[in-house]
Amino acid sequence: MSDKPVPARPIVDLRSFTPARVALGRSGASLPTKPLLDFTLAHARARDAVHAAFDAPHLAAAVRALGLAVTEVRSRAADRTDYLRRPDLGRQLDAGSTAALAESATAPCQLAIVIGDGLSAAAIHAHGLALLQSLRRRLGEGEAVVIGHVVVASGARVALGDEIGAILGARMVLVLIGERPGLSAPDSLGAYLTFAPKPGLTDAERNCVSNIHKAGLSYDEAALKIAWLVREGLARRLTGVALKDESADRAPRRIGTALPE
Template sequence: MHDDDPWAFLKTHTPARIAQGRTGRSLPTSALLSFQLDHARARDAVHSTLDTALLLNQLNEVHPSPVPINSEAVDRQLYLKRPDLGRKLSEASHTTLQQLAYHSRFDLCIVVADGLSALAINRYALPVVTGLVEQATTLNWSVAPLCLVEQGRVAIGDEIAHSLKADLVVVLIGERPGLSSPDSMGAYLTYRPRPGLTDESRNCVSNIRPNGLSHAFAIQKITYLLTEMKRRQLSGVLLKDDMPTYTLPHTSSPVVTVQSPETPD
């Protein structure tokens, strides 16, 4: 016999897997099937691939001549087994960036990487990139060529931005899928990026998706942090997020502003 869970009302407040009910000592069949479906979606997200051609065309409409980039991880299996290779530019990509050889610095570099959920990038990267480029234009900031990275992790953005001589970098990347969020995108921000930086040098705005942090507010939050980084000439744990909390919309998950060990990097 199926017993109703007295805590079922909590399900109206969170997408977390709580108050699933029970049949005897087990979960109801519907709850078990739901778990298996969400688990399959999370696994599929990890193995999803960028729609590279479409994204490059779309990014070109936002800011001319986006640059396709690859990490040293030559395929998905190697990427998952060797996280370190996802943090490094391939030799060909390094050469490509060297050939661009800009003499002046850029204010901002925007990097888009598949991370652990290319699904998230395919769905949500474009509106956030568009908004950030518009904000940069309003601030009279120069924007480096947009970079689209396959098999990339967070730290690869430091090497890219350093090669392009950018003062600030934003890495938009697919986050590790959860059972209720296979398509979550994160934004990782660094002041004066360069190879060798570690997690404490970065700030993060996470869970960017319709059921998490809206595109509009993510753009607002990222722009605020970038402006503070440029003004105060620092980032990471030294930069506190003092953006007024009353501007925060209702979301299903909190905003995280310091990178943790559970991120794609």
């Protein structure tokens, strides 16, 4: 082995590997002006994303144009203030939405998709429809998985999908939702999958594919992972901690050869 020391790389090189705020420099005991202004702008964008209005009717119309059945619902959170202060209200449908959803539920389905604003309506507006289109293509490959119903939900938390899936009689529910904005990604989208949805389930019974945005996971990469988890989850009749993402290593088993109850 050579005794020659490994040359040190300047810390500024880290900037090429991460969007994190590293090697910002210093002006006396403070940050230089530009990094400080950049931080202030990122913080403002994150706050704006949390409070942005959700255009549910426009999104529902766009999904309907794809030929999918769509129902609009909302949670029990009366407004954004309610939503932020009372997370529990975002996990329950209001009475009118429960009735409308029950009326639209014609027959049990393999997969129901919920598109909710979550903590960043900006994420849904920017990426929701494109991800849905990419996912639809992936689900149609090989042993096709049929999307039985799409629900556009306002004031939604992830667990709202459990009640929606149960009403629709879905074997699995997929929730596409705006994630909590960060200082480098105010429009990050998350996807949560739950087999046999029903109220009262915990996060341990879900799978998550997160960080879907232009500087993160691409639509096609995310759709590939989600479609794999959907097929494998339907075949094994489970999701959550017992189901690991091995989409890069092997094909999912056939849904028709599911494990016994």
